[in-house]
Amino acid sequence: MRRRVLPVLPALLALLAMPALAAPAPEAAALGEQLYREGRRADGAPLQALREHGLTVSGRDAACIQCHRASGMGGAEGSSRVPPIVGARLDAPGQAGPGTRARVAPGLQRQPPGGEQRPAYDREHLARALTAGIDAGGRAMDALMPRYRLDAAEVAALDAYLHTLTVGAAPGFDGRVLHLATIVGADTAPEVQEAGAGVLAACLAERSPRAGAEAEAGTGAPPWVLHRWTLGADPARWSAELQALQQAQPVLALISGLTGPDGRGAWQPVQQHCEHEGLPCLLPQGPSIDDRQPLRWTLAFNRGVSLEASGLAQALGEPDEDGRAPPRRLHQIVQSRDEASRLGAARLAERLAAAGAPVHVEPPIDLDTPGLGAAAAMAALRTATPDEAWVLWLDGAALARLAALDAPAPQARVVLSGERLAGRFEAVPPAWRANVRLTWLWDRPGRTRARLALNAGRWLLSHERAPAADPALLQIQAHAYSACELAASALRRMGREVGRAHFMERIEEAEEAATATALPRFTLGTNRREASSMLWRLRFEPGRDEPVPDGEPLSPP
Structure with missing residues (x-):
């Protein structure tokens, strides 16, 4: 099957020979970054490109960053290697990156990929690669490489931006250590x-x-x-x-x-x-x-507590495990001197509001209020009604201080932050356990x-x-x-191609087997910034010291 070459190429190559069309470097690099990262042209219109079999991609789907990454160092798409396109690498003849040499059976010879044999790119070669899919050595590029609709100024802008991407010199690397x-x-x-x-x-x-x-x-x-x-x-x-x-x-x-x-x-x-x-x-x-x-x-x-808040917002909008309707009022008890406690309460209120949940969120009760906090919280818990829910963002010591005063009403719906308790389930008094549930972000207790x-x-x-x-x-x-x-x-x-963005991209390629965590599964990927988004709801059973799962785990947004 013949590859389609965009008709703009001959005119574009002629225009590239006219230096007057090149934008000043700072402006060109800014437009190039917009094209590279967002797939957006100078007038805001989406960048257009053709893929194999005539498939059109546009905007962010056509942006270079999708495959070549923020660093410009590429990586892999399936079994296909995505080459680096930082300016210094384009300006030099093709070369194998570190660790890319495949093993070859005895008696056979490995044929290097075309990208490792090509000459250096100049502006004309770059235009041909972008619009027609022909590399600097005259070879057809992989079908994954889109064929872009670009004018000469846009090619110059991309070229300028690619030359702002560097590896090998970064804060913290002195060239030796x-x-x-x-x-x-x-x-x-x-x-x-x-x-x-x-x-x-x-x-x-x-x-x-x-x-x-x-x-x-x-x-x-x-x-x-x-x-x-x-x-x-x-x-x-x-x-x-x-x-x-x-x-x-x-x-x-x-x-x-x-x-x-x-x-x-x-x-x-x-x-x-x-x-x-x-x-x-x-x-x-x-x-x-x-x-x-x-x-x-x-x-x-x-x-952490932000994930607990997301899971609780999801659970509080549905009937609970006992079939009771969602609560109409939410009370939260916090420790204002504790960052995680404050964050969890604020995040839950925001999540409920964003979801349009029909629950009224009361101002939090601060257990750190001198003289009144614990007493006020327990007085309210003693008179809790079935249409209320209570979420306690408390560590073990604060929970013990509250529990020393009394126990919640038998009909109270109480949820404890397992993250704030840090797995110290013994801090939950026996008198509380029948109507307490916990959130839990790690593998099953036990x-x-x-x-x-x-x-x-x-x-x-x-x-x-x-x-x-x-x-x-x-x-x-x-x-x-x-x-x-x-x-x-x-x-x-x-390797020595040191860069902060490049480091983050190599982190994203990590495998679960390389970790030893309390998570049931460790999963990363492109632009993923949390290894797990799973949350359990736990309950206590009579005669057991550790809680057990109460239903299937949640994966809240």
């Missing part, structure tokens, strides 16, 4: 720091390439070093502290991270810093990922410890680090180990 960082809080307990930052540092040091002939020759992945950044007790100052730390020692990425005494403290100022600075922030351990903000540079195990001990325990024991007896500490150990394996794999595959 690649610098990474992890975060701990000044108030984080020493045993928690050791479980998280200590495990991470030992694992990354072990996985780092060794300085040697490859590093000296500028081939292979560079060695890396991990810095421990300690943030003060006041989250309001973290933005300035992070700026100062980054200025003193630039890093490519933040790996893992713990704040607060138990490692589950505030995180939103760090998340905001990462997104604002374009700094990859990989698998922090905290529960308060704010999904109201775009997540481009933050990759989380899950969204299986989580076995999963972590199996997947991370072997590495811990082989490095003279006993798996922690405390389930919360064991999860921190295992998740630090997982963050190490994920980061090390991506860094090695990235």
Whole structure:
């Protein structure tokens, strides 16, 4: 079957010889970025292109970023390799990327792909590739490559933008060593720091390439070093502290991270810093990922209390497991001094409003109000009616303080945040258990410890680090180990073509088998920024210490 060559090509090639048509570089690069990332032309009209069999694609579906990625370093679509198109690579003859040499049976010779044999691209070659699907060596390109309808100024704009994409020079890479960082809080307990930052540092040091002939020759992945950044007790100052730390020692990425005494403290100022600075922030351990903000540079195990809020908004709009109609009023009890507690309550109210749920959300009751919080909350719980729902965003200590006063009314519908309880189910008093439900973001209770001990325990024991007896500490150990394996794999595959966007793209290619987490499944993909979006609802059964699933898991948006 003959490939269709767009009729604009001869005229376009002639126009490209006229330098007067080239837009000034800044304006051209801005238009090129718009075409590349959004598939949108200067007048706002969608970019048009033809695929095989005459299929037309347009707009975002035709945008270069869909296959060549934000970094311009490409990757793969199915079994087809998508080549890099950053300016420096286009300006040089084709070459094999690191790790792309396939094994060949004895006696056979591998024929390199056309992209590895081509000469360098000039503007005319680029125009021909974009509009007719012919590469710089005169060969037909893969059918995956669209044939675009572009004028000369647009080709020049794309060319200008591709030359703004660079790899090999990025913050945190000095040409010899690649610098990474992890975060701990000044108030984080020493045993928690050791479980998280200590495990991470030992694992990354072990996985780092060794300085040697490859590093000296500028081939292979560079060695890396991990810095421990300690943030003060006041989250309001973290933005300035992070700026100062980054200025003193630039890093490519933040790996893992713990704040607060138990490692589950505030995180939103760090998340905001990462997104604002374009700094990859990989698998922090905290529960308060704010999904109201775009997540481009933050990759989380899950969204924590934001995911719980989404699941609760979905569940509260339906009859419950006992067949009772959805509640007409929602009460929430929070700890205002706790970031995750505040975020969960705010997110649930927003989700219910966005869904148009016919439930009136009362102002939250603050357990941190001096003298009145716990007493007011228990007085209301004692008189709760069947048409009300209560969601308690409380940690184990706060729940114990409330439970010491009394128990809710027998008909009360009470939901506890399993994420705030951090798996400490013993904090739920027996007198509460009949009418309490919990949200849960991890593997089924009873299986989580076995999963972590199996997947991370072997590495811990082989490095003279006993798996922690405390389930919360064991999860921190295992998740630090997982963050190490994920980061090390991506860094090695990235090689010396260092870039922050390129690093995130290699992270997205991670496989579930490479992780040792409390999640039942670890799934990533293009632009996916949470490894799991699954949520269980749990209930207590008589005679059992741990709750059991109450129905099938939810996967809320």
